Amino acid sequence: MNPFIELGIRHDIVNAITELGFEKPTPIQEQAVPVLLAGSNDFVGLAQTGTGKTAAFGLPLLELLDFSQKHPQALILCPTRELCLQISKDIEKYAKNLPDARVVAVYGGANISDQLRQIRRGVQIVVATPGRMLDIIGRKAIDFSNVRYVVLDEADEMLNMGFQEDINNILSTTPEEKKTWLFSATMPAEVRRIAKKYMTDPHELTMGTKNTGNENIEHQYYVVRARDKYPAFKRIVDSNPQIFGIVFCRTKIETQEIAETLIKDGYNADALHGDLSQQQRDKVMRRYRDRSLQLLIATDVAARGIDVNNVTHVINYSLPDEIENYTHRSGRTARAGKTGISLSLVNLKELGKIRQIEKVVGKSFVKAEVPKGEAVVEKQLFALIEKVQQVSVSENHIDPYLPKIMESFAELSKEDIVKRFASLEFNRFLEYYQNAPDLNVDPSESRGSERSKGKSDRFGRDEYKSDYTRLFINLGSVDEFTRGDILGYICNTTQISGKAIGKIDLKGVYTFFEVENASVDKVFSGFQHIDFNGRSVRVENAGERGADEGRSEKRNRSFRNGDGGGRKRRENGGGGFRDFSGRRREKSRW
Incomplete structure (x- = not known):
């Protein structure tokens, strides 16, 4: 029997989530679902992204709502378009066997007429970003007088993005007797104030310690000179051939410059920042979800609400200005019980900030060494060998060419053939990393050594020349x-x-x-x-x-x-x- 049945979820819903691969509840689902099913308390849930929060509130909503009624009964507010779409799609999948259940996603950057049309047809669950929701309320196109449940998801991120006034205005249109469920990765003072203002004696559930990071994430830091940051970053990427990561920068300009430089260097990378149109942003995210991109270079604001599975690395090319943002960044990896790595590239002046972040996430960071050139070459070589071992052979298609291939290799021994195929990849890396310098800095070194003997830019390149x-x-x-x-x-x-x-x-x-x-x-x-x-x-x-x-x-x-x-x-x-x-x-x- 699927253990979700024991939590009080009906068979129709359990059958749907079983098809999605839900075998047992995550810790927050196990503890939150019974409380929320009771429907008698406001609720505050503190848990990191990727721990299964959508199902923790989505499954109880499907149990508690009356789908014979066609008016809005639940409102879910979240910070970004991506998260809005993700939540609505997930709940629709959970409700696959409930034919009368209707969910609408309301977000900016899309045709508002289509969203209004869906609302007029009848809907029980509205998932929305605050800005677009206010637009629709301003048109008097929705009636929240029968809303029974309001969910604030990623509440800390909504407040960080400046949505507090919008949230206040939206909640003022809902009944006082509703139940409010608040989910957040951290509990800053602003979130605490919202809980006090809109909730009555909420049941509070904390997974782990407040404001701490996911236990499945290994936190690393590399100490390098400012001029060596980009070469060190490339070397770390090259030493992880299967990397699928998000790289965080502090500014839009830095994000774009690093992405362009990576593209020039032949990496599958692209940038995600606030200057992109919605169409450009959708294109980048589509390529990233399809894994056509290996590295997504993003700012903190642009990356909020991104929900992509199997991210192996979060790379802090620049540390965040706000220490709490580190928790949000690192939470993009190690989702749904998987493991991941969050690594930071720092100079000697930033070591103090690493110690501050350690206190916030409650974990010690591991000081890692930027790999030597020969270690990178070895990693890439054996990644190629593994790829050859795992490649699927289309016998029918390649058979006609085999006689000519075998004839071409007739004078070569098996050992020669292996050497030559391996050298196709090996020679390029060997040439690039031959005599590569050690990029690591000893933390005991004086800060004065940060000064470069010659001027260079943020990518470690020589002073720009007019050539x-x-x-x-x-x-x-x-x-x-x-x-x-x-x-x-x-x-x-x-x-x-x-x-x-x-x-x-x-x-x-x-x-x-x-x-x-x-x-x-x-x-x-x-x-x-x-x-x-x-x-x-x-x-x-x-x-x-x-x-x-x-x-x-x-x-x-x-x-x-x-x-x-x-x-x-x-x-x-x-x-x-x-x-x-x-x-x-x-x-x-x-």
Whole structure:
């Protein structure tokens, strides 16, 4: 018998969640579900992300609501569009065998008319972000007078994002006799004040110690010089070939720069920050969930509400300004009982902050060493060997080619063949990491040693030299390009390495980009006779267009309403950046 039956969940719902792989309740589900099923108390649940909170409140709601009635009976507020969609989809799956159950997701960045239409058809559970919910309330398009339960999920994050006034306004439209269930990873003073204001003698359940991190997360830190942070980061990534991680930065600019530099170096990475449109954000998240991206580079605000399973590493490229945000960051890994690693790259000045974070999460951090070059080469080599061992062979398809393959290898011994196949990967890493310096810093070293003998940027590169030429291309954001897309498009079209591209300045209908002087002729040659969505792609020397970028914008404004404006890029041919081939990676990464 599925143990959820013993918690008081009916068979129809248990059958649905059994199909989803729910074999036994998580600790918070085991303790929260019986309390919430009683329906007689307000409730505060403190638990980390990834511990099963959605089912902890979603399953009791499905038991307590009257689905013969078509008006809203439960309101779930959460901080982000991604979490709103995730919660609504999960509850719909739990209610698979309840034909009259209706759930609507209400969030910004989507057509409000569609959401209003769903509400008018009749709904019992509304899952919403605060901003869009207020819009709908302002239109008098929803009636919360019969709401019996309000759930505040990720309450601390909603308050961190400045939603306190919105939450107050929304809750003022609900009945006083409702029950309020609050779920949060941490319990700062602001969350405590909401609990006091809107709850009466709530039942409080804390999984672990308040504000502490997930016990399944191993916390590591690496001490490096500021100029070595990016090379050390790459080395850590290379020493974990199967990494699937989220990299946190402090600012939008840093996020974009690191993502672009990783792309140039041949990694499957992209950025997630507040300057992206909803369409661009959806595209990045779709690629990340599909694991087309290996590394997602994000700011704290942009990453809130992301619910992606099997994240192996959270990497703090920059420590958060607010120490409590570290708990939210690290909670993106080790979800649903799995293990994960949260690692931080710090300089000597930041060691004190590591000690403060240790106190907040209640765990000691392990000081790790940036791997030596030879260790990275070994890891990559044996990752290749494992990949070869696990590859599935399509016998029917490869059989016709085997005679010719065997003939080609006839003069080679088995040992020679193995050596040569292994060397395909081994040689690139060996060349890149040969004589690689030790990037570790001894914490006992004086802070003065942080100063570089020569100036370098945040990626450990030498002081910028004027050996780049600035070029213009008549493609931009209205063609649905991001900076990462335009980088890939240029490299794929011209067959130059991403390392040859400097700064990219993406505009509405055009883009300026810098190219190493040695590659300029190749760029001009590569873009001869290239069309994009029915119009010729034009590349010019930016200097020839004059210093006034506004005039360039005006001259090209016709593109906004002409051939290229806002159209979807082609998937093939000249149509934008989709992925990096192994060939390009060989050229640019090592």
